[in-house]
Amino acid sequence: MPVFEAVRLALQVIWNQKMKSAFSVVGVFIGVTFLIAVVTIVEGMNNYMEDTFAGALLGVNTFGVRYRPSVNVGDTPREVWRSWRRRPRITFEDAEAVAAGLSVPVITAVESESNASVDYEGTTANNVRIIGASDSYFALKGWNIQEGRPFTEQEASFGTPVAVIGSELAEVLFGNSDPLGRTVRIRNFPYRVVGVVEKQGNVFGFSLDNFAVAPALSPVKRFVNPPRIVDALLVKAETDLLMRAAMAEAEAIMRRRRQLRPATDNNFELETSDGVLDFWSKISGVLLAAIPGLVSISLVVGGIVIMNIMLMSVSERTREIGIRKSLGARQRDIMRQFLVESATLSTVGAGLGIATGLGMAKLVAELSFLPASVAGWSIGAAVVLGMGVGITAGILPARKASRLDPVEAISQE
Amino acid sequence: MSAPVIKVRDLRREYAMGAETIRALRGVDLDIMVNEYVAIMGPSGSGKSTLMNTIGCLDTPTSGEYWLNSQEVSTLGDDELARVRNREIGFVFQTFNLLPRATALHNVELPLIYSGEKKSERKRRAEEALELVGLGDRMDHRPNELSGGQRQRVAVARALINKPSIILADEPTGNLDSRTSEDIIGLFAELHDKGQTIIVVTHEPDIAAHAHREITLKDGTVFSDSLRQAA
Incomplete structure (x- = not known):
């Protein structure tokens, strides 16, 4: 099955179980939201300090x-x-x-x-x-x-x-x-x-x-x-x-x-303007250095949650797995189905996190003097992290699913 | 005479159940030819389910030989067995075993997905198969929107989609009332007339009566094997 279609099917499964999906991606969602919001504000401050603040107060060159x-x-x-x-x-x-x-x-x-x-x-x-x-x-x-x-x-x-x-x-x-x-x-x-x-x-x-x-x-x-x-x-x-x-x-x-x-x-x-910018880069360095720790905690928690939800899902869908096997699905087909599902789930969570993080940063920018500016790399990182967490968390459940005995699986009520 | 579709020699299957060893099949020998319509009967515990699972490549024998289309499958690995199930065997189950959230069309398409057909080709063939079983107007229905008979027709269409060597039906009418049962049996007769090899596992003599050959198992061995004259 082509990956694109596998993703479409995975999205369907996720959509069919909106509630469960929503809970399972909370960890990834929070991690990514935080990542995006902080990076966006820091990036905004960077641009602001370099262009507006240093430029307006001290002048360029x-x-x-x-x-x-x-x-x-x-x-x-x-x-x-x-x-x-x-x-x-x-x-x-x-x-x-x-x-x-x-x-x-x-x-x-x-x-x-x-x-x-x-x-x-x-x-x-x-x-x-x-x-x-x-x-x-x-x-x-x-x-x-x-x-x-x-x-x-x-x-x-x-x-x-x-x-x-x-x-x-x-x-x-x-x-x-x-x-x-x-x-x-x-x-x-x-x-x-x-x-x-x-x-x-x-x-x-x-x-x-x-x-x-x-x-x-x-x-x-x-x-x-x-x-x-x-x-x-x-x-x-x-x-x-x-x-x-x-x-x-x-x-x-x-x-x-x-x-x-x-x-x-x-x-x-x-x-x-060097002095001001040096000082700012120290502050932003500290802020950015705090991100990996905080984000990875919520991503690890998010990954564990996804893994458990996927394990549950494998148990619930034992019969489906049996049916698919009886129709010719190989171990790797089943493995891929669940990996794609868990990666898609997690990436959807990351996507929502990106949207919310950007929204929060914009809101903060509206309501305070803090500026916001979107850093492309942070969005890329969020997507990669989301997908990575999903794939990692999906390995164990997917392996379990792929190794089910078809005779037992198909007779499961 | 051509080679048999199924050739089974001294097939044995043992399970460890705690300290005990259950010997479900104790040396089965069997030949089934192309376009035979076979009923496998026997009381529960006779080994007929195990025999069916083994013939269907869902289970591997403890010892013995199983040749399907002159290929020895008793020694194949998991992936090859999956391929054999995909190409050579069409299952029809008592409980239909359709994916509940998928439409009739998608259910019928499934084997083609695993054989790597293109999407357009899948759709075309699945539609064709559903037309063949008389469900051309129910393609977008989900299993819970279909009657029992219709569900089993979807399952038959799915079983046929990859033009398998054998149709393997396990109590195909077990969950159907007598009228729909006749429907499905009629469908099997049609398929048989078109040259399909069909194996039906059942404990109902009425159903077995439609087959041309009746094999009875008892205690994990073939107890009787008889051809029926009229069909």
């Missing part, structure tokens, strides 16, 4: 020259914090020197930020990220200006009070009316809105669109940082390789400026 890391993951010892605090800050001069000294083709921009409220005719938006930056900042961040324009080089160098705002801030302050040309007050400094940046969405529930970018030399400089100080010089290269080259050059320039001896550590930071 971008590093920042800072006096200390802006994103801290894991535990930082106290002494390290203290030594960070003693470091000299990055100045406009440092930034200019590094930007001018890099031979690798890059985009550079300074960045300083602080939170402040923004007012427009009696409406106040609180906790807005106020960013003082260069005119190249928008190109560096890859932001699209949805309305209006970015500020110009002249505006940047004169410190003209113009601002480019995020879509959420525009929404809060202006509703449906046109923000362009209006004057808002950032910490009471009047600023003219010249552009609105396209909506970027959320990272873990935090809006990325609640900000205003103004020239670094405009009045915001008075509160985003002490005089002459910037948070960072951001440097973006085309590729990771170019970024690494630019980092080496930036490090050399900074060390020269600060006259650090060869044995002395850097008293500044070259920050990329």
